[in-house]
Amino acid sequence: MAAQPPKLFDRILDWYCLQADLEDIQGDIYEIYEDRATDSVLKANLHFIKDTLNLFNPFSNHRKRSIWLTESYHFNFRNQFNRSLRYLKNYPFINALKIGGLSMAFCAFFFIMDYVQFHKNFDGFHENKDRIYRVVTTVTSPDLQDVTAWSHAYIKDMYDEFPSVEQVVRLLKSEEAVVVDTGVKQFEESEVFFIDEEFAQVFTFDWLEGNPETALEDPNSVVLTKRMARKYFDRGEEVIGLTLSINQESYLVTGLVDDIPSNSDLKFDLLIPLHYDNMEEWSFVYLLLQPNTSIAELERTFPEIIDYYNDDYTDEGVTLKYDFENIQDVHFSEARLYDTPKMDKERIFLFQLIGWIILITALVNYINLYTTQLLRRIRNINVQLVVGASKKQLFLEFFMEAVIYFGIALVIAITLTYFSSELLGQYVDFKFFETLSLMQSFLWLAVSFLTATVLSALYALVLTAKKSSLLFIETKQIKAPVRKALIGVQFALSFAMILATLVIYRQTVHLQDQSLGFNADDVITFQFPNHASQSTIEAFKTEIRQFSSVEVVSQLEAYSVPGMDPWVEDYTIDHSYNTKLIEELGVDQYYLEALQIDLVAGEFFDSRKHRSQRTFVVNKAFVDHFGWQANEAVSKELNVYGFGGRIVGVTDNFFFNSPHQLIQPMVLRYYPTATNAMVRLDPNADYVQSVNRMETIWAKHIPNTPFNFSFLASDYALQYQHENASLNVLTTISGLVIILSLLGMYAILLMLAKSREKELGIRKVNGASLINLFDLFARDLAKILLAGIVIATPLLWLGLDQWLADYPIRISLNPINFIAVAIGVMVLAAAVIYLQARKSYASNTVESLKYE
Amino acid sequence: MGLKGKHLGEFEEMVLLAVGVLGNEAYGISVKNKIEELVDRQVSMGALHSALNRLEEKQFVFSKLGEATKTRGGKRKRFYSVSTLGQEALSILMEQRQQLWEAIPQGAFSVRWTPNNK
Structure with a gap:
């Protein structure tokens, strides 16, 4: 041949x-x-x-007549449309299943794709996004390596040494809340950025009023977002020229910017020019490259020039290394100290994958159910073929039906999406459909709609196209190996999703169940304004200590509240020359008491005995790091950030940051005059009342500044936000996936039952019981499900193991979980099989056996 | 003249000539091969068939189906031959070209066409 x-x-x-x-x-x-x-x-x-x-030349060889319509007048468009509608109406249950499955999947697809697009387009609205880079710093000392999202401010002063850099802008987020006074009301703001005046040359935000080029020239000017303008002046326009008092200095409003898109990492409320008074050594540094230059060139020349300025550090044995990340990568890069919130790329990829899998699963289910239904009307189709319907007409009919189903499903899905987006948004902590343009969602919609409709119609056509098999199909037993395999895949997927949810849940609970070494409950924290003098603060503290409900009042630095990123400082011990870096807290003598942390050796700070800034307490991890006994550390000499002093005590270990990381060596410096406060309240007292009383006293001592407090426990819990959000999303998705796979299984069962109707009838006549029928259906499906689970297990084990490996404190994978979830999935599958078996068992045997 | 409005394109002309060359053996493949052989130019099936169709529409060629054979998947060949109208069109074209060539002043071209020049 x-x-x-x-x-x-x-x-x-x-x-x-x-x-x-x-x-x-x-x-x-x-x-x-x-x-x-x-x-x-x-x-x-x-x-x-x-x-x-x-x-294929449309002008010479093509057919001249329409390929679609009216080769015979029996088959015109209207008749076909009517027929399609009739089928829809006549089988309400199975059609409801079809449409329900599709709409659910469409809805899920919309949500997932919006989420994915949102994160993928982070900071994508900047005109020069391809040329904007953030400079991040890796600080290395013999003991510690830290990567900070910040860089040295001096980069700005020397940028003319880099010909490929067009502009440098530093952004410094205010460490402390800023008090804004409109003359009528006071507000405390934390999203305040001090920035270089060339801000608008680098970043594209939507300026509603004011000249972006000149708005920040004067040091006492401020640029507001629309939201803030409304808050301060009750109007979102015509705010130029108004004045605000910010930290008791007068500022002129020179610009109004539209609200920051939520997919931006730079979320500011107020912009204030950076100048010598508010400058810090470290800040965010963004570069704008010259057009047509590559970052590689800068990466090559940067270190040499920088090294020249870095002498101070290199002398102390600390090296600084700078890296550049494109503004659009910032959202996905590894989290650094003082960084903006992150999203990891794998997760986005995974979501995208799941979105498509859900969609495809639903489509496969639809096609399975649809072909099952075709079996029911096989005689009808035969008659159509016999009286001269062409394949194209059949295709048209199938296509029209598909259009009707998908149309209905889409309408339902859009309605569902519209009404559930807010609720779901709250549940998973995400605002849906905020930034996705209508055009984009429409595109997604059209593409999925068209592909699906055409595919299903084509598939139905392929099935019915062979007239010979069509005539026999009724009596032939359907094996459908591909479709069964797909069911196996679907179940493996549901198994995987449920198991992953379970493991992530267990890990999250495990992390949150760790004994933290301190007690965050019943503690509130707040900040004293810059202008409050130490004596005012003391007066305030003394008065609230009189409350019976107040147990401890501790004063500390903002970055020393548990859950924050602590300061990192260099230190030497016993005058050894090796400079090292360490996490450092600045706290007063009540810190341990407020957090209920134990002391394991020596003593804690004492205002009568110890000198501010020159007395230190270390934690147990610090002592362990040197391999000492706790007592050995006491009275060693320590020099932190130029302040020399002695170690007087050792605290027990506590998780200053969440147990996502192990406990780091830490130094507590005695610093009783810092800007923040923690107050431990009596757990039995009415906290509303005590806070109200505190506010009254605050207003007396520190007028013109609102009293804003937060609960330490809830602030600290924000560190688990990531896991909790993932968990909610995963629970929702795995619920959906299992429903879809049960649906798919049901479709297969229907088809099997239909194609074996006579066989089942004969078996029943011969005395088969319900159990026999169940067995008959379950036998090959069970094999497929088991195979799916068995194949998925090792992959899943590896994947989850890898995920857990990122956590130093973690659960170990438990085979019992795997077995339990597998059994759970099988039981659900068995329930569906049982339903179908019972239906076949209850059906009238005569009906299935009679032969016309 | 009956040829008004029946323009003959360059490729069509070539196809028409090739059909003439092949005499009784002119069908799709042989025409394609002949053109490729004599003119050294790749011919796509699509272009060839649409040219043949156009020629037939203009009545420059007529065609008939041959006998079924065992090769070609049992499909019959369609044989073409040049109609009188086609022959007329070719000769008019040739004549027009010759006139144009002769009208070119002596020495204007550095290349001179002669029938024997390859």
């Missing part, structure tokens, strides 16, 4: 070619094909494909 040309393309030719010309054209290309095939079949095939496509 000679080589055969590719069938599909032969068919295509068949389809478009004018019937009268078909024979000789086909003959010609066959002849060439045979000729070429003696050399190389592959080449001949490729040429054949090329030829068939080449022959």
